[in-house]
Amino acid sequence: QKEVEQDPGPLSVPEGAIVSLNCTYSNSAFQYFMWYRQYSRKGPELLMYTYSSGNKEDGRFTAQVDKSSKYISLFIRDSQPSDSATYLCAMSASNFNKFYFGSGTKLNVKP
Amino acid sequence: EAGVTQFPSHSVIEKGQTVTLRCDPISGHDNLYWYRRVMGKEIKFLLHFVKESKQDESGMPNNRFLAERTGGTYSTLKVQPAELEDSGVYFCASSPPSPNTGELFFGEGSRLTVL
Numbered sequence: 001q002k003e004v005e006q007d008p009g010p011l012s013v014p015e016g017a018i019v020s021l022n023c024t025y026s027n028s029a030f031q032y033f034m035w036y037r038q039y040s041r042k043g044p045e046l047l048m049y050t051y052s053s054g055n056k057e058d059g060r061f062t063a064q065v066d067k068s069s070k071y072i073s074l075f076i077r078d079s080q081p082s083d084s085a086t087y088l089c090a091m092s093a094s095n096f097n098k099f100y101f102g103s104g105t106k107l108n109v110k111p
Numbered sequence: 112e113a114g115v116t117q118f119p120s121h122s123v124i125e126k127g128q129t130v131t132l133r134c135d136p137i138s139g140h141d142n143l144y145w146y147r148r149v150m151g152k153e154i155k156f157l158l159h160f161v162k163e164s165k166q167d168e169s170g171m172p173n174n175r176f177l178a179e180r181t182g183g184t185y186s187t188l189k190v191q192p193a194e195l196e197d198s199g200v201y202f203c204a205s206s207p208p209s210p211n212t213g214e215l216f217f218g219e220g221s222r223l224t225v226l
Contacts, residue, residue, distance in 0.1 A: 002153070004153070006153075032213045034213060034214075036215075036217075041219065042219055043115070043202055043204075043217030043218050043219045043220055044154070044202075044215075044217050045217070046214045046215065049213060049214060088154065090215075092213055096142070096206070096213055097159055097166055097167050098156045098159065098167055098169075098170070099144070099146075099156065099213075099215065100156070101146075101153045101154040101155070102153055103151075103152060103153040104153070104154075
């Protein structure tokens, strides 16, 4: 069983749509939850970072963590063509020794 | 400030040959990680350095892989001899010393193709 499960997509939406991206995980030791964005032929870049359960908002992006269900989400409001990328969830226990990544969801926002 | 740099960006070698990948982390970042992405799969942890010490190398596939971090600065990942299943993108990432926020700064990756 994978540590982190993520639907690979691809997900295609019209500009302005609300996008919902999700991951599930199995390891209850995970405390830190991150979303990375990766453009083609580039390295991943941190988008959102959340500690334990709860919500975090940053502009058009909202990250949610539900530790009881082992489920995390990223919402993108008013999606833009520039949001087209692969979105990777990542998780770590408290020591940051090792990060576990989902396989990534490829998002395409059509103008 | 320079980001994480990796060299080469792409390497094509034949099975049985040796390849060495290099990573220069952001200056001052004690933590250095190697990850690998095989086509269609998730990015997987290989190992973690804190300065020059290996903190965790549990993700290294086998003894054909050797990672070093000379003087706690740049790092190399050598694959010898390379096999077909070693093909993929090798990412290096670094992060500051404690308190660690958990943000990894990635390089653009070294794409390895083994024929």
